[in-house]
Amino acid sequence: MTHEPQRALADIRIRVQRDLTSYLASQTSYLSDIGSELVPVAEAINSFLLDGGKRLRPLFAYCGYLASGGEDDESVIAAAASLELLQACALIHDDLMDASDTRRGRPSIHRWFEGIHQNEELLGSAARYGSAAAILLGDLALVWSDQMLHKSGITESALMRSLAVHDEMRVELMAGQFLDIHEQGLATQSVARSLKIARYKSGKYTIERPLHFGASLAIENESQRQKYVAIFSEFGLPLGEAFQLRDDLLGVFGDSAVTGKPAGDDLREGKRTVLMAMTADRANESQDLIIAKNFGSKTLTHEGIEELRQVIIDTGARSHVEELIEKLSSTAIDALNRDEINSHSRALLLELASTAVHRTL
C-alpha cells in the first residue's frame, strides 16, 4: 500500500469495486439460474451500483479498520464493500419515495423498470410495475449487503463483533429516513429538527457507524475497541453533519452536469434541509414571499430557482452553512490528534474527510 493518502484511497476504492463486481457477477448468475425473467433485475443493480458512487461508506469502514490497528486484509475489503449494497437499497428506495426521475444523470430504478414495462409492452400500469420493481430491488440489495458481509471471509469472531453495530446503523438509517419524510409534512421548518435528521439519516450512517464497523472488525478486546469507538464518534459525528450540510448546498447550488440531478431539484421538491430552515429563520417579509411562491413548486422555473438561490445567499444562510461546515470539519479533525491514531491512518482519514465535505458531487 502506498503512503500517499490519495493514492491509498484510490487503491482501496479499486479493490472495493473489484469485490462488488465479483459479488454481483455471482448473484447475476444465481438469479438467471432461477429464471431468465430475473436478468433485468441483475442488470439494473449492476449498472446502478458499478457505474458510479464515491464508495464513502466502504472507505470510512476500511480506514476505520486500519486506524484501529487492523492489518491490510482482502476479506475486510469485501466486508467494507458490502456497505455499498446497503447504500444501494437506501438510494433506490429514497428515489422512489421522492419520486426522483434520475440518479447520477441516469433514470432512477423505478423509472428504469417503467421503461422496461413500456418497451416490452407488458400489461397493467407501467408506474406500478416500476414502483414494485424498485421496492423489491431495494429489498434485494439490503439482503445482498448482508450476504456479502457474511461471505466476506472475515473471521467468525470479527463477524460476530460487527453484527451489533451493523444492525444499529441500519435501524438508525431507517429511523432517520422516517424522520425526514415526516418533516416534509410539517407546517414549519426547524433548524434543530433538520440537524437531527441530518445526523440520523446521513451523518451517523455515512461516517460514524462505518468507522465503528471498521473498529469492530479490527479489535477483539472490548475496552480497547470502546476507546476507538469514542474517538471515531468524536471525529465522525461532526464530520457527518458537515457531509450532510454539503449535500444541502449541492442540492441547491450544485452543478447539474456534475451531480447528475436537475438544477435546483431540492428547491422544486421543497426539501426541508438545514440550509432551508436557516434561510426561513432569517428571511424578511419580502424574502418570505419569494420562498412561499417558489419553494416546493412543481412548476418551478429557472428564474424561480435563481430567485430562491439569491434569497438563500442574501439571508446569509449559505455562508453560515459554509462556516458551519468548516467549524464541524475542524472539530472533527482535532479529534484525530491522538496517540491512538498513527500518522498513516490520520493522513488517510484527513484525506477522506476532505473528500466528504469538499466534494462537488
Next chain:
Amino acid sequence: MTHEPQRALADIRIRVQRDLTSYLASQTSYLSDIGSELVPVAEAINSFLLDGGKRLRPLFAYCGYLASGGEDDESVIAAAASLELLQACALIHDDLMDASDTRRGRPSIHRWFEGIHQNEELLGSAARYGSAAAILLGDLALVWSDQMLHKSGITESALMRSLAVHDEMRVELMAGQFLDIHEQGLATQSVARSLKIARYKSGKYTIERPLHFGASLAIENESQRQKYVAIFSEFGLPLGEAFQLRDDLLGVFGDSAVTGKPAGDDLREGKRTVLMAMTADRANESQDLIIAKNFGSKTLTHEGIEELRQVIIDTGARSHVEELIEKLSSTAIDALNRDEINSHSRALLLELASTAVHRTL
C-alpha cells in the same frame, strides 16, 4: 412440553408471541428515544405484527429444529420468531405493491399512514406519505428480523451456520416476488410459470427454508445436517406448493369474514395464480368470454365474482387444485416416514402440515 401435537404447537406459538412482544417493546423504546415522531412507526408495527398471523414460519423453523435433534431452547424460539419480522416486511411491501387496502380486516400499512397524514393534517400528498412510510417500515422490519436473530442468544456457531440458509431464503423470496409482479404483466397465463412463482415466492420461503434454518440451528456436523436438509426438502417443497395452492383457493373462495380481505380480491386484482392458469387452460369459448370480461376488472361486482367462481368450478380447475393439494400433501407426509424423524417430531410436523394446507385463513 406436552405430547399432544396441537397443544405443543400452541405452546410454541405463545412463546414466539412472547418473544416478538418483548423484542418490539425494546425497539419501541429505542425509537421513541430517537424522537417522538417515531412512536407511530412503533405502534404500527406492533399492531401489524402482534394482532394476527399464524406464525407458520417460526413454527416450521422450530419444529425443524426439534425434528433434527435440537433440545427445547428459549434462544432458538427467539431465533425462529425473528422470521415473523421478515414476513412482516414481505407483507407490508406486498400490500403496497398490490395497492391492497386491507390486511387481516384492518388497513394495510400504507393506508394506515395515509390516515395519519390526513388526521394530523400534514402537508403534501397523503398517498405518497403512506407509501414512503410503508417502504421504510418494511425495510425496518427486515433489519429488525436480522437483529432479533443476532440477539436471540443462540450459540455463535449456531448463528454462523444459520446465516447462509437465512440469506438464501431471503434472496429467493425477493426473486419470487419479482417473478410474480413480472408475471402479472405478461399476455398469457402459464401453469408452469405460476407453479414456479408459487415455489419461490411462497413454498420454499414458508416451509422448506424455515425447516432448513431449524436444522442449521440444531446440527453442527455438516453431513448429518445435509441428511436432514434433504428430508426437509422432500417434505417441505411439495407441502409449500400445496400451501400456496390453498392460498390461491382462499383468494377466490375464502370467506372474507375469516380472511379479512374483501371477497374475490384476487379476482378483482387479476392475480395470475396456478388456479387461474388452470382455469384458463380448461375454459371453453363462452367461459373465456366471462374471464375476459371480469378477471382483473377494477369494477368487478358481486355477480361478476360469482360468474368467475362458477367458471373456476365448472372447468374443473377448483377440484383439480384440491386434488393436487391432497397429492402434494401426501407426498410430503410420506417423506417423514424415516427413522431420522422421531415420532414426537413427526406428529408435530404432520399437525403443522395440516394447519398449512387445510386452513381457512
